[in-house]
Amino acid sequence: MISHKPKILCVDDEYASLLLFDALLAPKGYECILAKSGSEALDIIKAQKIDAVILDVMMPEIDGFEICRTIKNDERLRRIPVIMVTALRAKEERLKSIQAGADDFISKPVDKAEVLSRINAALKMKAQDERLNLAYSNMIDMISFGEGIIKTFKPVEFNLTRKIDSIAEHLIRHKMNSPEKPLIIIAGIYNKQWEWHKYEYIARGLEKKAIDFDIAEFIDLPVGEETRIRFLNREELMKYEFTPFIKRVEEALSLRIFNMVSCLSSDICFFAMNYGISVTGYDAKVLESFITQSLFLRSLSDKIKVTEDDFFHIVSALARVSESIDGVAGNHILRVGEYSAAVAGALGMPASFVNEIRIQARLHDVGKIQISPFILKKPHALTAEEFESIKKHTIYGAKIIESNSRLDMAKEIALTHHERWDGSGYPNSLRGEDIPLSGRIISIADQYDAIRNQRPHKPAFDHETTGRIITQGDGRTMPSHFDPQVLETFKNIHKRFEEIYESHKD
Numbered sequence: 052m053i054s055h056k057p058k059i060l061c062v063d064d065e066y067a068s069l070l071l072f073d074a075l076l077a078p079k080g081y082e083c084i085l086a087k088s089g090s091e092a093l094d095i096i097k098a099q100k101i102d103a104v105i106l107d108v109m110m111p112e113i114d115g116f117e118i119c120r121t122i123k124n125d126e127r128l129r130r131i132p133v134i135m136v137t138a139l140r141a142k143e144e145r146l147k148s149i150q151a152g153a154d155d156f157i158s159k160p161v162d163k164a165e166v167l168s169r170i171n172a173a174l175k176m177k178a179q180d181e182r183l184n185l186a187y188s189n190m191i192d193m194i195s196f197g198e199g200i201i202k203t204f205k206p207v208e209f210n211l212t213r214k215i216d217s218i219a220e221h222l223i224r225h226k227m228n229s230p231e232k233p234l235i236i237i238a239g240i241y242n243k244q245w246e247w248h249k250y251e252y253i254a255r256g257l258e259k260k261a262i263d264f265d266i267a268e269f270i271d272l273p274v275g276e277e278t279r280i281r282f283l284n285r286e287e288l289m290k291y292e293f294t295p296f297i298k299r300v301e302e303a304l305s306l307r308i309f310n311m312v313s314c315l316s317s318d319i320c321f322f323a324m325n326y327g328i329s330v331t332g333y334d335a336k337v338l339e340s341f342i343t344q345s346l347f348l349r350s351l352s353d354k355i356k357v358t359e360d361d362f363f364h365i366v367s368a369l370a371r372v373s374e375s376i377d378g379v380a381g382n383h384i385l386r387v388g389e390y391s392a393a394v395a396g397a398l399g400m401p402a403s404f405v406n407e408i409r410i411q412a413r414l415h416d417v418g419k420i421q422i423s424p425f426i427l428k429k430p431h432a433l434t435a436e437e438f439e440s441i442k443k444h445t446i447y448g449a450k451i452i453e454s455n456s457r458l459d460m461a462k463e464i465a466l467t468h469h470e471r472w473d474g475s476g477y478p479n480s481l482r483g484e485d486i487p488l489s490g491r492i493i494s495i496a497d498q499y500d501a502i503r504n505q506r507p508h509k510p511a512f513d514h515e516t517t518g519r520i521i522t523q524g525d526g527r528t529m530p531s532h533f534d535p536q537v538l539e540t541f542k543n544i545h546k547r548f549e550e551i552y553e554s555h556k557d
C-alpha cells in the first residue's frame with residue numbers, strides 16, 4: 052500500500068503563525084511545508100505534491116485571494132483543497148474567498164480543534180474527489196477497451212484464454228504511479244478442470260505463471276449464470292471464509308496480500324490483489340464487467356461456431372448429393388477444397404479467404420444435379436450436344452446457390468470454375484482477371500484431381516504425369532488455360548497437391 056504523510060502547505064507572511072500551524076499539525080502526522088509569501092507558495096505547489104493549503108488572506112505582494120485563484124484556475128492544481136484563514140467577522144473576506152474558489156475557512160484567532168477538523172474534512176473531500184476522478188477515467192478507459200474488443204471480435208477465432216490474458220494485461224499495474232490498479236492477478240478458467248495462472252508485471256513485461264494447486268478447492272463457487280463479487284481490504288481478508296485461501300495463496304506464491312477484489316463465476320474466476328489504495332465495490336464492479344463481457348463473448352462465439360458447423364454440414368451434404376449424381380467417386384470435392392486452400396494460402400490470401408475457399412469449393416459442381424445422370428456417367432465420348440448440356444452445370448450451380456452473402460464465393464466458383472485464362476472456357480468465355488480469383492484457383496485444383504482420377508472416358512494418371520500435363524499441356528489441357536500466377540504457385544507447391552491426394556484418396 053502506498054501511504055505518505057499528508058503534505059499541508061501553510062502560507063502566511065507572519066512567521067509566528069506558520070510555526071503555530073506546524074506545532075499543531077506535525078504531531079498529528081501531517082507534514083507541514085511553510086511558505087512566507089505568495090510567490091514562494093506558488094513555487095512550492097508547482098514543484099511538490101501538496102494535499103491541502105492553509106492560506107492567510109492578508110499578505111503583501113500576492114495576497115491570499117490571488118494565490119487561491121491561481122490554484123483554482125490551474126487544471127493540475129485545482130483539486131487541492133484551499134482553506135483560507137480569515138478574521139472571524141470578516142464577512143467580506145469570506146465572500147471574496149468564495150469567489151476566488153476557496154473550499155473552507157479557518158477563523159482567526161486559530162483554534163486547534165477547528166484547524167484539525169477542517170484539515171481532516173478537506174483531505175477526505177480531496178480523497179473522494181480523486182477516487183471519483185479515477186473512477187471516471189477508468190470508466191472511459193474500460194469503455195474504449197471494450198469497444199476495441201468488440202471491433203476486433205472474431206467469433207470463430209475467439210479464444211477465452213487469450214481474452215483473459217488481454218484483460219489481465221489491461222488491468223494490472225504497469226507503472227508505479229497507478230495505485231488504482233492491482234499488482235497481481237490470479238485468473239482461473241474452467242475447461243473440464245480448473246486452470247489457474249498468476250499474472251504480474253515485471254521488468255520484461257507481463258509475466259504469466261501456472262499455479263500448480265487448485266484454488267477452486269478453497270472457495271465456494273457460484274453455480275449457473277451467477278457471478279459473485281467481493282472487495283476485501285486487509286482487515287476484512289482475515290475475517291472472511293477466504294482465510295484458508297488467502298493463507299494458501301500467500302504461502303504458495305510467497306506474497307502478502309494487502310487487499311483483494313474478486314469476481315467468481317462457474318467458468319472464470321478473477322482475483323486482483325494489492326492495489327495501491329484501499330479497494331471498493333467500484334473495483335469489484337470493474338472486474339465483474341470484464342468477466343461478464345468475456346462470458347458473453349464466449350457464449351456468442353460458441354453459438355456462432357455451432358451455426359458455422361451447421362452451415363458447413365449443409366454445404367457438405369449438398370456437395371455430396373452432386374457428387375453421387377456425377378458418378379465421381381469419394382473425396383473429389385474434399386480434395387478440391389484442400390488444393391484450393393493450399394494455393395490461396397501460398398498466394399498470400401488472408402486466412403478468411405483460405406477458410407472460405409476450402410469450404411465453398413465443395414459446391415463447384417452442385418449444378419450437375421440438374422444434368423442427366425446418363426450423360427454424366429456415359430463411358431464413351433460425349434456428343435457435341437451432350438457436352439453443351441454438361442456445360443450448363445455452371446449456370447445451374449449458380450442458380451441453385453442463388454444470392455446469399457454467405458455463399459457468394461460458392462456462387463462465383465460454380466459459375467466460373469470452367470472459365471480459362473485464355474478465354475477458351477465456358478459458360479461466358481471470360482478472360483484473365485475477369486475470372487474471379489476463386490474460379491481461377493478451383494480451375495487448377497479441379498483439373499489436377501480430374502486428371503489424377505479415372506473417369507468414365509479416361510484412365511487415372513500419377514502425380515508426375517498430371518503435373519506435366521498441367522504445366523506443359525497435352526492438347527486437351529494447356530498451361531494457357533490457367534492464371535500464370537496460379538500456375539506458378541502450383542509448380543511451387545505441387546508436392547502439397549500430391550500429399551493432399553494421397554491422404555484423402557478414395
Ligand SMILES: [Fe+2]
Pocket residue numbers: 415416444468469
Ligand atoms: Fe465442373
Ligand SMILES: [Fe+2]
Pocket residue numbers: 383387415416497
Ligand atoms: Fe469437380
